[in-house]
Amino acid sequence: MAEDDVRLPRAFVERAAELDDRDPLRAFRAEFVLPEGVLAYLDGNSLGRPLVVTRDRLARFVDGEWGERLIRAWDETWLARPTAVGDLIGRAVLGAAPGQTVVADSTTVLLYKLVRAAVDARPGRGEIIADTENFPTDRYVLTAVAAETGRTVRWIEPDPATGVRPAEVEALLSDRTALVVLSHVAYKSAYIADLPGITAAAHRAGALVLWDLCHSAGVVEVGLDAADVDLAVGCSYKFLNGGPGAPAWAYVAQRLQDRLVQPIAGWMGHAEPFAMGPEYRPAPGIRRFLSGTPPVLAMIPLEDMLTLIERAGLPAIRAKSVSLTEYAVAVADEVLAPLGVVVASPRDPDHRAGHVLLEHDAMATVVEELWRRGVIPDFRRPRGLRIGLSPLSTSFAELATALGHVRQLLATRGG
Ligand SMILES: Cc1ncc(COP(=O)(O)O)c(C=O)c1O
Numbered sequence: 001m002a003e004d005d006v007r008l009p010r011a012f013v014e015r016a017a018e019l020d021d022r023d024p025l026r027a028f029r030a031e032f033v034l035p036e037g038v039l040a041y042l043d044g045n046s047l048g049r050p051l052v053v054t055r056d057r058l059a060r061f062v063d064g065e066w067g068e069r070l071i072r073a074w075d076e077t078w079l080a081r082p083t084a085v086g087d088l089i090g091r092a093v094l095g096a097a098p099g100q101t102v103v104a105d106s107t108t109v110l111l112y113k114l115v116r117a118a119v120d121a122r123p124g125r126g127e128i129i130a131d132t133e134n135f136p137t138d139r140y141v142l143t144a145v146a147a148e149t150g151r152t153v154r155w156i157e158p159d160p161a162t163g164v165r166p167a168e169v170e171a172l173l174s175d176r177t178a179l180v181v182l183s184h185v186a187y188k189s190a191y192i193a194d195l196p197g198i199t200a201a202a203h204r205a206g207a208l209v210l211w212d213l214c215h216s217a218g219v220v221e222v223g224l225d226a227a228d229v230d231l232a233v234g235c236s237y238k239f240l241n242g243g244p245g246a247p248a249w250a251y252v253a254q255r256l257q258d259r260l261v262q263p264i265a266g267w268m269g270h271a272e273p274f275a276m277g278p279e280y281r282p283a284p285g286i287r288r289f290l291s292g293t294p295p296v297l298a299m300i301p302l303e304d305m306l307t308l309i310e311r312a313g314l315p316a317i318r319a320k321s322v323s324l325t326e327y328a329v330a331v332a333d334e335v336l337a338p339l340g341v342v343v344a345s346p347r348d349p350d351h352r353a354g355h356v357l358l359e360h361d362a363m364a365t366v367v368e369e370l371w372r373r374g375v376i377p378d379f380r381r382p383r384g385l386r387i388g389l390s391p392l393s394t395s396f397a398e399l400a401t402a403l404g405h406v407r408q409l410l411a412t413r414g415g
């Protein structure tokens with residue numbers, strides 16, 4: 001293979017073709033918008049592709065619910081959308097019974113609301129357990145709530161490649177722990193934490209636990225009710241393909257809902273929003289975690305993708321996800337490692353979610369050139385190229401194409 005050849009070795013190209021031929025989900029790719037100029041899109045763990053059906057649904061919404069029903073649509077359908085779509089998310093990807101999931105705000109805002117509500121429900125417990133490798137917005141919210149409430153964050157410093165292990169959490173748990181906040185899937189390495197194990201350990205210490213599922217929802221089976229999780233949040237623009245700025249969602253276990261008070265008391269979380277009365281009275285159940293007017297328009301792409309996920313089935317989606325990341329790791333080991341690339345994601349597929357982190361000092365410039373070529377993964381400091389693999393919209397051929405360009409750029413870089 002010539003250095004400047006952008007193709008992978010024939011064996012890998014043929015394996016990709018075989019895997020596509022055998023892929024039981026291969027027909028779903030055609031339901032996404034696939035522009036010619038994008039050779040390979042490997043960033044669905046940041047922003048998922050749009051569905052073709054959404055283009056038509058948005059047009060119908062403008063003419064129908066918005067353009068013709070107008071303000072009447074609030075009572076007819078829109079006011080119920082946050083919990084209706086929440087229940088769809090709960091059923092399709094969270095393993096959550098109805099009445100426990102609501103769509104609203106952004107992940108950051110919902111994180112603040114649930115973290116604050118949780119620590120206020122544990123007065124006298126002055127510690128929050130978190131980790132230094134979590135996404136910045138989680139760390140910033142936790143630091144702010146700790147400052148607001150006179151609490152201390154106990155930071156775990158996990159090995160970036162392995163993520164937070166139960167023993168590291170247990171070492172910090174005590175009767176001073178109010179809340180444990182972790183990402184189920186690490187945003188850099190894609191490490192899948194032991195959600196049931198850590199949840200049980202937190203409960204043994206009398207603490208609440210909140211899971212950030214941004215990199216899990218839609219690509220990893222979660223099982224919130226089965227694991228007796230208290231609280232969870234997630235975004236919907238990654239593997240739920242809700243589109244840029246799509247709303248987030250929150251899960252609050254039924255047993256906790258009427259015992260928690262969230263700090264942003266807005267009219268949409270009121271028991272009777274249109275009474276417009278003098279006093280705030282929280283709505284019963286999950287609606288009390290709403291604050292302002294729901295992002296109705298922004299829920300349309302999300303509804304379409306949840307329908308697709310239910311058609312495909314999360315077990316099949318997870319199985320393809322594992323095949324895709326296994327293929328990426330095999331190419332990295334056999335073709336990229338001789339060029340200095342290191343796989344910085346778990347080797348065990350049971351602990352690896354929907355993306356793979358490949359490290360090399362040249363990755364920042366490699367990603368810049370890849371984007372110019374229409375090959376779109378993303379870069380995370382200090383030296384990580386993230387290969388995001390959305391199972392329903394990504395083909396093995398597309399993945400092989402992308403990795404061929406990565407190889408060629410590393411093989412021909414000067415210096
Ligand atoms: C783990 C995690 N939490 C939170 C966020 C972002 O939160 P927001 O949707 O509020 O920007 C992201 C990425 O966008 C993320 O990866």
Ligand SMILES: Nc1c(O)cccc1C(=O)C[C@H](N)C(=O)O
Nearest residue numbers: 045046047135187188214245380
């Ligand atoms: N949420 C994002 C945004 O608003 C702009 C650009 C990127 C994003 C992302 O999704 C970042 C992503 N959570 C990450 O894992 O890095």
